[in-house]
Amino acid sequence: MLIKTPRRSDCLESEVTPETLYLNRRRFMQGAAFSAAATGLPAIAQADSARYANVEPSDAPAWFDKKLSQAKWEAITVKDEAITPFPDATHYNNFYEFGPDKGDPARHAQQLVTEPWVVTVDGEVAKPGKYSIEDLVSEAALEERIYRLRCVEAWSMVIPWLGVPLAEVIRRLEPTGSAKYVRFETLVRPDQMPGVRTGFSLIDWPYVEGLRMDEAMHPLSLMAVGMYGRVLPEQNGAPLRLVVPWKYGFKSIKSIVRISFVSEQPATTWQTMAPQEYGFYANVNPDVSHPRWSQARERRLPGSLFSPNVRKTEMFNGYADEVSGLYAGMDLKKDY
């Protein structure tokens, strides 16, 4: 199947950032570079955070700043949808390693040490080994992709991610012919993760997720290293996370430390815990309810007291044109 990924030049109609703001950003960047040079300090935190309001500045590794200066902005956008404000996207998270409440990740994830970070690549692959993030994403250009994010709990957001196509990462690692699935694993570091230390969580760590090979190679699958023009905040899965926009959010695994190419469908965390509630595919599907709640609608965040902002959920989260071909002939009510 041929899928056209919009190029930079295709996005002129985008309403996400007015040109004046964009020009302001350039001026801001030049100013920042100048002042850094003038004071003789190493250039730090050149996050492109001026694009979005209320973005907390960050201290990014040098490779990130270098890639950011050549990033393809708005490579994929959403039409007529407002981007979720940065404070909401960073203070309303499910990241059970840091606690069960939505505010826990923002409270506790700052403890997470993300440098250095080692990703182990193993299984049916020609180039197994230990990789730094820089190694993994070095070939591809950084792209900004604005995606809808639909949580299985029936809320949703719109997030501007920064990352590289997962397909390009995988191609470089050269999986063998018997690699049918990709399995991902999240870091387990109890001394920095209060949710892992507690005895009340029902999750069997490490958190595991997986994709079928063709899903992983799909142009929409993104290996993200940043969002809102900066590096990923810890609570959003720093320093490396998956973003699969047509699937429920729990498939987009955070803080990845292992990528394995396997021949059998991997046992993933939620599917293993409650197979009647969460499937391996977990495609966003308004017609297949979670046994405990309907998936027909979603609350687009932020909502307020006066407008709960409830809207209809779209098949494949609105990405049906691009991805429905992956599931031709499958019964999505059975393979949910």
Next chain:
Amino acid sequence: MRYPWWRLLLFVCVASVPCYWLYLATAAALGPDPGKVLVDNLGQGALILLLCSLAMTPLRSLTGWSGWIVFRRQLGLWALGYAVLHLIAYLYFLLGLDFSGFAAELVDRPYIAVGAIALLGLSVLAATSTRWSMRKLGKRWKKLHRVVFPTLLVVLLHMLWVVRSDAGRWSLYASIAAVLLIARIPAVQRGLAEVHAKWRRAAISKKPENNR
């Protein structure tokens, strides 16, 4: 009416909590999904009030102060009040007032059906909480009001089915509920009364004017 000021104080305290939540929600202090927070808070608030209401009888046995019983009915009524607000918040924030969805949800989702049963139980208890009902029902009133125990279990089941991964808070409520249910076993009740009698005796013998 006994202890009118204590009752008023309790009323003001319990009534002000949802007002405070509403204030936080309007001040955007409840995060990007204030509706969900309100639904959760009201539900847990109803459970806590139900547990408090059930703690009054054992507290009377333990301390001998009859004032606890005065709070029991008000706490029980508040539990229903919070539960009704919880339902309204659910309909408004989570269903977006789409009632076509509600009928389907009631049939399809066991936890919503279970919640409806719990609400029915609380309503029956509230409707028969007046002095008139007590007189009218006589001995049967006590029997009827034992419905509160299965209602509590149904409420806990309702919450357990909503929990996604973390059972910590649920376990806390469930253990408190277990303690309160154990306290109603006749032998335990007698034990509590005895503990109270012992305390009283000890207190009396400690007072110097009682030393002969």
